[in-house]
Amino acid sequence: xxxxxxxxxxxxxxxxxxxxxxxxxxxxxxxxxxxxxxxxxxxxxxxxxxxxxxxxxxxxxxxxxxxxxxxxxxxxxxxxxxxxxxxxxxxxxxxxxxxxxxxxxxxxxxxxxxxxxxxxxxxxxxxxxxxxxxxxxxxxxxxxxxxxxxxxxxxxxxxxxxxxxxxxxxxxxxxxxxxxxxxxxxxxxxxxxxxxxxxxxxxxxxxxxxxxxxxxxxxxxxx
Numbered sequence: 001x002x003x004x005x006x007x008x009x010x011x012x013x014x015x016x017x018x019x020x021x022x023x024x025x026x027x028x029x030x031x032x033x034x035x036x037x038x039x040x041x042x043x044x045x046x047x048x049x050x051x052x053x054x055x056x057x058x059x060x061x062x063x064x065x066x067x068x069x070x071x072x073x074x075x076x077x078x079x080x081x082x083x084x085x086x087x088x089x090x091x092x093x094x095x096x097x098x099x100x101x102x103x104x105x106x107x108x109x110x111x112x113x114x115x116x117x118x119x120x121x122x123x124x125x126x127x128x129x130x131x132x133x134x135x136x137x138x139x140x141x142x143x144x145x146x147x148x149x150x151x152x153x154x155x156x157x158x159x160x161x162x163x164x165x166x167x168x169x170x171x172x173x174x175x176x177x178x179x180x181x182x183x184x185x186x187x188x189x190x191x192x193x194x195x196x197x198x199x200x201x202x203x204x205x206x207x208x209x210x211x212x213x214x215x216x217x218x219x220x221x222x223x
Contacts, residue, residue, distance in 0.1 A: 005068035009050035013060035064109035
């Protein structure tokens, strides 16, 4: 077994407050943060402090020393057991790490850490932007190709009774979409009227644009 890295981990009651203390009060640099699961603070000269939520086993204010090793975690655990080390457990999963807790001869909490295999990320298709771009391109092509622009759509439907039915159906569908849009915008404390006013003139392009803007705003808030 070869230890490649050691890092003390401080168990904290409030991750936000702990990060503010180590970065703001002490002036250290936040190296990484994984939500409220784990954070690392760069202390300079290659030294790092880990911050981890407290638990029944590790109450707030306690410290454990972690070791990164050069061999698989299960093999390291087996080797430690063979030489008489006291293991508290033989492996648990925590955020992005596999951990094994043990202790030294004085009962000091120690742990082994191994990076978990990264999960295959699913390919996320931007549905609303793709649909908006495609529909906008097609609508533009139709308007340019027609003799009377978008008005040709109304002219083509006017002679037939089915044309009126289709227009009425589209109007009802867009009204329902606008009803949802107004409620959603109110919940998000955003103005809905620009999109509602634009809908009779642009059709579904207006609510599609709203959905694209809503999705981008959601990504900014979560990021």
